[in-house]
Amino acid sequence: MTEKKNWSPRFESGLHQAIAHFNASISFDIELIEYDLDGSQAHAQMLAHTGIISQAEGEQLVAGLEQIRQEYHQGNFQPGVDAEDVHFAVERRLTEIVGDVGKKLHTARSRNDQVGTDTRLYLRDQIQQIRSQLRKFQTALLDIADQHIETLIPGYTHLQRAQPLSLAHHLLAYYQMAKRDWERLGDVSRRVNISPLGCGALAGTTFPIDRHYTAELLGFENIYANSLDGVSDRDFAIEFLSAASLIMVHLSRLAEEVILWSSQEFGFVTLKDSCATGSSIMPQKKNPDVPELVRGKTGRVFGHLQALLVIMKGLPLAYNKDLQEDKEGLFDSVKTVKASLEAMTILLSEGLEFRTQRLAQAVTEDFSNATDVADYLAARGVPFREAYNLVGKIVKTCIAEGKLLKDLSLEEWEQFHPGFAADIYEAISPRQVVAARNSYGGTGFTQVRKALLIAREQISHNRGV
Template structure:
């Protein structure tokens, strides 16, 4: 009795028996690369049209292949076509179903093509599409940041270095820092998109083909901007996937930093924000708690994307040219990274839009209860001709004395200021008021209200960029 299985028909008569069932399961990628099916069909339709365009097959055969592939697409969308492990991968599954639909002409589809350049094409089509969708999500995220910033130009928040109170900031300025990060993410993905958008189709297994194909024609049909100039590179290159994972990792870094701040702000110790019921959960045993699950999950999911980047680098570092089966491992990493980034962007956008409320009264109190205006005292003296380093040392002593007396700088009397240095006048109180401290930092890119309003206008203009 034969051990043959449907999977055995994938290979030539070089093999006398089918794979061991366990090895067939181990070898198969259909469970995850089915995600590429529509991209595979798009690439196959372009390939079929090119075969007819160059006369390798007849026009009628080309039309049959394109129509048959479209039927496969509709069957998949409607849930009628659900290939299993016996198909091994999405490419063979589609080709086999196509042949069932159109007969022997379906066997001509693979003329002048290898699964090596086919999978490379599918992966690039998929990633190209996903990059565009992630860029749209980044714009949505930025829109919420800008909307919030618009509402809080003159809301003050303590600024920190080393997680110690440093200087007060416009809350809008703080939010716009994340706009800048996400803008770099958006631009970076655009640059990577150009390198993803290169067609390997026609590279064959590794050396090209003897058939008179037109690679530029298929590239044009699939909206690729260019074609690989070297067939070996075309089937083995995964730089584009690594670059995407680098960009995805940076997106996650930025979302994680914001998540960490929101977690701190929502704590009782900070109390800068209140979490709404739509984006928080409670404790199973402590009824008073409201947990910041969204930012915590985002912070936790960062490791997945980092891991996929590291895994891809390790995967590629020792591969000789050209294609190796190891490259099958690129897809699960890529798919999961895309899914994770998109889910986190969506969740954080919703969280900012409707999941938290800034406690402006608490923020007002916070910037009035510390020594974050100490630098402005030194600047005040420097503006009156006192060397900055001398002023800096003097203010350090003032802070030390005030702390020992349980006072803030605003609590010192004018006589106390004058005993410290005769340059102090009554205008010191206005100079160290938090709103003035912020407004005075009007250097380009600073937190001064005027600068923040200009930055907001610039951000709105930049969001209209399309490339």
């Protein structure tokens, strides 16, 4: 069984039905319809502007395309597999609306430059939406950080207790990651915002088109200088997927910490009912599904990046049907990143509560103030490496005796080294340990307050690009 052919009389019959379904992209590239209509309207205006078609014909085409937009919004334009793709579906419906003049729309244009234009318009729009979501995510981080400047939390390296931190400082680390994500997407957007429209199938066109005119109508900042490159380039999509993968890396790292923090072993946060689920068999359970799903969905975006790299690595110039495979992964990555950002923003804003008493207790249960003992001696003229080795011996002694550093008597301190005095207890108190780290970018409360002010200013002025 064969489908009706969409091609020239060069073909005597249509595609086999199974092949038609295999070949069709309408099931997913309908996502591009708004952008296809925008691009087609600009192309029609350019054809009229250059005299390739009449002004009246150009106006007919633009009006007909706008009618299709309204039909789609009303749910009355729902093309099936017989249309093959969104571009042919639009052209076919346009011809039904305006008659033979609809057949002039494709003058001086190929589906190769058409799909490239649509994809760039789509991605340009989605990048701006994701950047807006990143700002909301950053704001949620800052709102929590503002409340917890002087809340202490154990800091870890190798997942071992290292040094105590301001909780706000910990959260600001994720703010900085998101800031880089926001900046990175802005940089990617500049390379997305280049028009391939007018490159034709691969070699340009014999018609006197004005590519700069369509680029201006569509808000592109530049046009491709080489027609072969214009129709076959997917660097911009790979760059976006790379940036999207890094966003997911950062969300997943935070998700992992929330999962750990909400466990009974850590007990640093309580998940609120609005952002947690229960067990079907264990009534006591409260599961961190939101961060677990974000952690899991990260692999999808990684996979789409790898898939597109593999698609592109062996393609000769110019367009090849393989490039149809760029869209589903791109669309899914956009949706995954947007959904994950929204979920994590809600989780931060509404879904968890830090257990400040537990955190205050946690920073007193270990030897994470050992470095400060070494710094204490170094500030009194003891070479740091000598102080470091001595503190190692002190910690070893404490462990053997079941003590912490704070439990040592002043006499015991003095037996280890005559440089110790009564102020050692203040120097190794968790709050002082944090406050003392006042170097630029450090966890000291003064530095954290400055960092919060700078972050708020960056967001309010959209700085950082």
